[in-house]
Amino acid sequence: MVKRLVVFAILISSLLGIVAPVLAQTQTSGRDTAPVVLDGLEIFEVSASGGFAAEERADRTNEILQNAREDASRTVEIATLNGSTTLRLDDVHLVTVTESDIMPGISIAEQAQIWKQAIETALERAKLERTSEYVRRSLQTVFRVLAVLIVVQLILWVLQRELLRRQRRTPVPPAQRKRQQVFQLLLNGVRSLLWLGFAYWSIGLFPISRSVRYHVVSTFTEPIVPFGDRYCSILDLLLLLGAIVVLWVVVGWFANWFKSQILQIADDRNVRDALGVLVRAGVTFIGILAILQSWGIDIASLAVVASAVGVGVGFGLQNIANNFISGIIIAFNRPIQVGDFVRVGDLVGTVERIGSRSTEIVTLDRVSIIVPNSRFLEQEIINWTHGNPITRLQVPVGVAYGSDVRLVRKALLEAARSHPELLRYPAPQVWFQAFGDSSLNFDLFVWIREPQKQFKYRNELNYRIYGSLEKYDIEIPFPQRDLHLKSPKLDRAVSAWMRQTGVSEFEVEETTMPMPQMSIEPVTAASDFDFEDDRCDLECLDLDELVKQMRGSEGVAIATRRFGLRTYPKTFVGTEAVAWLMQTQKSSMKGAIQLGQLLIDRGIIHHVHDEHDFKNERLFYRFYQDE
Numbered sequence: 001m002v003k004r005l006v007v008f009a010i011l012i013s014s015l016l017g018i019v020a021p022v023l024a025q026t027q028t029s030g031r032d033t034a035p036v037v038l039d040g041l042e043i044f045e046v047s048a049s050g051g052f053a054a055e056e057r058a059d060r061t062n063e064i065l066q067n068a069r070e071d072a073s074r075t076v077e078i079a080t081l082n083g084s085t086t087l088r089l090d091d092v093h094l095v096t097v098t099e100s101d102i103m104p105g106i107s108i109a110e111q112a113q114i115w116k117q118a119i120e121t122a123l124e125r126a127k128l129e130r131t132s133e134y135v136r137r138s139l140q141t142v143f144r145v146l147a148v149l150i151v152v153q154l155i156l157w158v159l160q161r162e163l164l165r166r167q168r169r170t171p172v173p174p175a176q177r178k179r180q181q182v183f184q185l186l187l188n189g190v191r192s193l194l195w196l197g198f199a200y201w202s203i204g205l206f207p208i209s210r211s212v213r214y215h216v217v218s219t220f221t222e223p224i225v226p227f228g229d230r231y232c233s234i235l236d237l238l239l240l241l242g243a244i245v246v247l248w249v250v251v252g253w254f255a256n257w258f259k260s261q262i263l264q265i266a267d268d269r270n271v272r273d274a275l276g277v278l279v280r281a282g283v284t285f286i287g288i289l290a291i292l293q294s295w296g297i298d299i300a301s302l303a304v305v306a307s308a309v310g311v312g313v314g315f316g317l318q319n320i321a322n323n324f325i326s327g328i329i330i331a332f333n334r335p336i337q338v339g340d341f342v343r344v345g346d347l348v349g350t351v352e353r354i355g356s357r358s359t360e361i362v363t364l365d366r367v368s369i370i371v372p373n374s375r376f377l378e379q380e381i382i383n384w385t386h387g388n389p390i391t392r393l394q395v396p397v398g399v400a401y402g403s404d405v406r407l408v409r410k411a412l413l414e415a416a417r418s419h420p421e422l423l424r425y426p427a428p429q430v431w432f433q434a435f436g437d438s439s440l441n442f443d444l445f446v447w448i449r450e451p452q453k454q455f456k457y458r459n460e461l462n463y464r465i466y467g468s469l470e471k472y473d474i475e476i477p478f479p480q481r482d483l484h485l486k487s488p489k490l491d492r493a494v495s496a497w498m499r500q501t502g503v504s505e506f507e508v509e510e511t512t513m514p515m516p517q518m519s520i521e522p523v524t525a526a527s528d529f530d531f532e533d534d535r536c537d538l539e540c541l542d543l544d545e546l547v548k549q550m551r552g553s554e555g556v557a558i559a560t561r562r563f564g565l566r567t568y569p570k571t572f573v574g575t576e577a578v579a580w581l582m583q584t585q586k587s588s589m590k591g592a593i594q595l596g597q598l599l600i601d602r603g604i605i606h607h608v609h610d611e612h613d614f615k616n617e618r619l620f621y622r623f624y625q626d627e
Contacts, residue, residue: 342382
C-alpha cells in the first residue's frame, strides 16, 4: 500500500512539475515576491523593482549563490552604487536592496545587513553539508530513526492483524463493526504518515535531495489558479478540499446527532430522515460558503460555476433532482412507509428502506429492487397496509351445473372457517356471481390481517376448498364443447349404407336419437336460502366461553384503576379489550367493537357510569358479576 502511494505521489509530482511552471509563466501576476534559495532552503524574498520582476531578480541571485556554495571563503559585502545599497559577493553584484524589499520599521541599511548575515550563514551551511563527516553522521541518524520506525510499524501491523483476526472469529454488531473499520483506517493512515514523514525528514538532511524536495514542494505552492483577486496554489486547493471533507464528516455527525436527539419529537422515521437530509444539506452549504470566505475566495467569482451547475440540473441532472424532491415529498406526505406491502406496476413487495433518491422494495422472492422515488408519485400505487392492514381476499370457485348451490355455499364456508389465520369478524361470505359457459361461478370472500401473506392464504384456501367440495361430492367442471359435423358426402354415404342394409331412415332416427325425458324441477328462489350463517358468527357465538377467556389468566387486564380523585375496582380498559379481541378472536377492529357491544347488549359488561357504549377508547368497563 505504501509503495503504491509513493509511486502515485511521484507520478503526480512529475506531472505537476511539468504543468505548473507553464501555468506559472502565464500567471506571473499571482506572485509579488520571489524567494532566494540555496540548497533547497529559502534565505529571503525579493520583490519586483523598477523594470525587473521578482522572479528575474531571484533567479539571478540564486545562480550566483549556487556557483559559490562550495567555497565558504568568499565574503559578502555591502556597497553603495549610484545611490543604491547593494550586496556583492567577491566584487560580483549579488542583489540590490530597494524600498519594496525592506520590512516595515527598518531602513535599507538594516535590511542589507540582515540579508548579508543570512547569505553568509547559508554559504557556511552549504560548505558544512558537503563534508564527509556530515554525510556520515547524517546517515547514522537516518539508520537509527529507520530502525525505530520499523519497530513501530511492526507493532502497528501486529495490532491490525489481531483486530482483523478477532473480527473474523467473533461476529459483531454493525455499529461496532463500523467503529472497527474506522479504527483500522486510522491505523493505515498513521502508518502511511509515519513513512511519509520519515521520507520528508531524511531527504531534508542532504543538500541535493533537499533541493529536489524543494522543487517538488514549490510545484504545489506555486500560485497558478485564479480565484477572484487572488491566486491559489495546488496545495491551497488540496487544503481546501481537505477542509471540505472534514466539514462533510463533522456535518454528518451533527446531522445524526440532531436526528437522534432533537428530532425524536417526530414519531415517523421517514420525517426524521427527511429533516436530517435537509439539515445536513443546509449546514453543508453554509459551511462551504464560510470556508471559501475564510480562504479569501470571493463568492461572487463562483457565480458562473453556480450558473453552470443550475443548467446541468435543469438538463442532465433533472431526473436526480426529481427523485430527490420526490423523496422529500414521500417523507412528509407518507403515501408509503417502511414495512408497507405495496404493488408498484409489476413489482409486489415490502418497503425495506426509503432513501433520498430511491426506495428499496424486497419482493416475495427476497429480491431487493431499487425503485426511483418519482415512480411513487407519477403512477398508481396499491398499498395494502396503508392506514388499516385489514384486507379482503377473493377466491373464485366454479362448480358443475346441477350442483346443489346450498351445499356449495356450505362447503365453501366450512373451508374458510377451518383456516386458523383468517379473520372470523368480518365473517367470510360466498357470492353467487354468474352462470358461466361450463360452470356455476362463486366467489369466496375472506378477510386477512397480513396482506403480504395473501398468496400463501390463497394457496391454502384452494387446498381446503378442493377437499371440502370432494367431501360433499360436488363436481368441479372442465370446459365442454359440442361439435356438429354436416357434409353432403357424408349424407350420401349414410343413405347408400341404409339402402344396402335395408334400414329405413325412421328406424335410424328411432334408435339413435331418442327423445329426452324432460322433468320439471322446482325453481329455487333467493328467499328459500337460509342466510343465518352470515350472522351466526356473532349471534351464535359461545358467549360463556368468550367471557371465561376474557376473565382468565391470559384475558384482559382486570384491575383497580384511578381517574381523577376516584378509583374504579375490577375494571378493564376499552382499548385493551379491543386489542385482546382482535388478537384472540381473529377479528378486525370493527368486529372487535361489535363483539364488545354484543356483551353490553347481553348484560354481561357495562360502562362504569353506564354512559357509553363499547368503544375503542380509554374508558373503564366492568363485568356485572364483579359488582
